[in-house]
Amino acid sequence: MRIRSMFLVSLTAVPLSLSIGASQALADGAGEFMRSCAVCHGADGRSNTSFSDLLTVAPPNLTTLAANNDGVFPMLEVIQMIDGRTGLRGHGSEMPIWGDRYQGEADMAGQYGAELIVRGRVLELAEYIASIQE
Template sequence: MRHLVFGSLALCLAALPAMADDAGQAAFGQYCATCHGADAKGAGPLGQLISIPIPDLTQLNARNDGVFPMLDVIHVIDGRTGVRAHEQPMPVYGAVFKSRLSEIGPYAAEIAVRGEVLSIAYYLESIQE
């Protein structure tokens, strides 16, 4: 019985990155694609209205010596830490995500926000060229 439990747990843990990529892709499509484009290359429909170039998010590894800057990406998406990689601030998605979850309480909402931000970051890591 113990082997069955540990085996099931191992399978669930192995599936987490793929599930995060799926959830991250959906969240990216809903929140980020309007500026960054569905392909994350910076050609979203609102890009014409923004005065600064929209970055190609498929080139983050290339711009960082082949290493995905996970913590920087998380900080930029979340936006609540004051870290900004844009000349003009992009929406503070950590606050946006948290405002949707106020009914579950502050601690649970914070955990859910971090999960959603991490899912988007994992998705971006998975599409690096």
């Protein structure tokens, strides 16, 4: 009976820890967005900044990505755009390749650990962008 109780408690704890992890990832994504993306895309993601006028290719309004895709958020395309290492270049090559930047910051984790860190950070950012859809 004790083992069964422990099993049931662990089944309850897993979704709770995942929801806490998801909310932390969203908070981390929001912070990263403010540090790295808001200068071009605006704090609200609508790309209404004075800096965006200086770019040769206007950054898109990130709050309408789902609306412009038949109501479905294009998660894979957003991840590839943020990462930039797949050959898909953002905004006509003007957008920085965040995957390379994150890779350089995570190199201390070794080749495979760094890649996991990079993918996690890109996903956190993409999840945040998904959360600001109108």
